[in-house]
Amino acid sequence: MYKTAFVVSAALVCQALAAYEKVWDYNASNFFDNFNFIDAPDSQFTNGFAQYVGQDAAQASGLAKIVNGKVRLGVDSTNKYSTTSTGRKSVRLQSWGYFDNGLLVADFAHVPVAGCGMWPAFWVYQGETSKTYSEIDILENVNLQTANTHSFYTSEQCTINVQKGNLVPEKSTNCHWTANGPSSQGCSFNAEPGTFNQPFNDQYKKNEVPADLNSGKPNPDAWTKSPTVHITPKSCDFNKAFRMFHIIINTTFCGSWAGDDFVNTNYAGQCKKQTGSNDCKAWVAANPSDFVNTFWEINSIKLYQRT
Numbered sequence: 001m002y003k004t005a006f007v008v009s010a011a012l013v014c015q016a017l018a019a020y021e022k023v024w025d026y027n028a029s030n031f032f033d034n035f036n037f038i039d040a041p042d043s044q045f046t047n048g049f050a051q052y053v054g055q056d057a058a059q060a061s062g063l064a065k066i067v068n069g070k071v072r073l074g075v076d077s078t079n080k081y082s083t084t085s086t087g088r089k090s091v092r093l094q095s096w097g098y099f100d101n102g103l104l105v106a107d108f109a110h111v112p113v114a115g116c117g118m119w120p121a122f123w124v125y126q127g128e129t130s131k132t133y134s135e136i137d138i139l140e141n142v143n144l145q146t147a148n149t150h151s152f153y154t155s156e157q158c159t160i161n162v163q164k165g166n167l168v169p170e171k172s173t174n175c176h177w178t179a180n181g182p183s184s185q186g187c188s189f190n191a192e193p194g195t196f197n198q199p200f201n202d203q204y205k206k207n208e209v210p211a212d213l214n215s216g217k218p219n220p221d222a223w224t225k226s227p228t229v230h231i232t233p234k235s236c237d238f239n240k241a242f243r244m245f246h247i248i249i250n251t252t253f254c255g256s257w258a259g260d261d262f263v264n265t266n267y268a269g270q271c272k273k274q275t276g277s278n279d280c281k282a283w284v285a286a287n288p289s290d291f292v293n294t295f296w297e298i299n300s301i302k303l304y305q306r307t
């Protein structure tokens with residue numbers, strides 16, 4: 001069975017109605033040349049329990065490989081860890097190239113499947129400093145959740161009008177990354193159930209892909225399915241607020257989101273029930289086989305831009 005999931009980020013809509021041309025095509029033939037493997041513990045980013053490994057180690061251990069013409073990015077699902085280690089081995093790939101706007105199309109044959117404790121993300125961002133920051137999280141959630149969340153963060157003042165999308169209740173339409181307080185910044189949207197985790201792999205079918213995308217001449221204005229999220233600027237210069245995006249794919253464990261959600265009944269707390277554990281790290285450290293299906297399988301990631 002052939003399953004394909006498409007995620008389209010067309011948030012950055014320009015006024016000009018020129019055609020889109022393909023400018024990047026990352027696939028099995030060139031993927032590892034176009035992405036940098038960050039070799040660092042995730043504790044330095046999001047307080048996660050993952051040790052991201054470099055390219056040589058990732059390829060030698062099979063965490064990153066080409067299988068049947070697809071790029072497979074996984075996590076260690078054989079070894080146990082100490083809870084005092086830097087965490088379960090994983091990968092974090094960041095594109096060398098960056099872009100300001102366009103139509104980004106990711107064709108996933110498989111997205112990571114829980115695993116209580118997992119926190120995978122496919123996202124684009126600029127920089128780590130508060131002076132110039134933009135981030136769009138395209139596919140992200142944690143643990144057993146089955147609905148994707150999309151988030152927008154800016155260092156520019158930026159309020160938006162929501163044309164389509166379910167704003168996360170504690171968030172606002174001010175996308176500035178401190179607008180809603182330090183722990184709930186940005187504009188975040190919940191997609192429908194079935195857009196994350198195994199249901200995402202089950203549900204998305206190749207025959208739903210717009211024909212003009214398959215032919216390499218996409219015209220999103222003519223697509224008939226409505227987007228999960230559609231935002232327009234209220235008080236915001238999108239060209240300034242959203243730019244210089246590197247593509248990132250990383251899978252961490254526990255940390256600020258997956259760890260809270262694992263146990264906290266204010267979040268889902270499903271993992272506490274399912275595992276009988278109160279401790280995300282201890283669970284992830286001791287249960288490698290829970291993460292056999294926590295892998296990405298990528299047919300391609302393409303960027304189109306207006307000519």
Ligand SMILES: *[C@@H]1O[C@H](CO)[C@@H](O)[C@H](O)[C@H]1NC(C)=O
Nearest residue numbers: 024025026027028029030300
């Ligand atoms: C993979 O990408 C390369 C260059 O970006 C392109 O020439 C080639 O056709 C792509 N392969 C497939 C199978 O689409």
Ligand SMILES: *[C@@H]1O[C@H](CO)[C@@H](O)[C@H](O)[C@H]1NC(C)=O
Nearest residue numbers: 045046119120121250251252
């Ligand atoms: C990926 O890495 C970034 C740091 O660059 C971090 O902010 C983010 O939370 C990480 N996400 C996941 C899912 O690992």
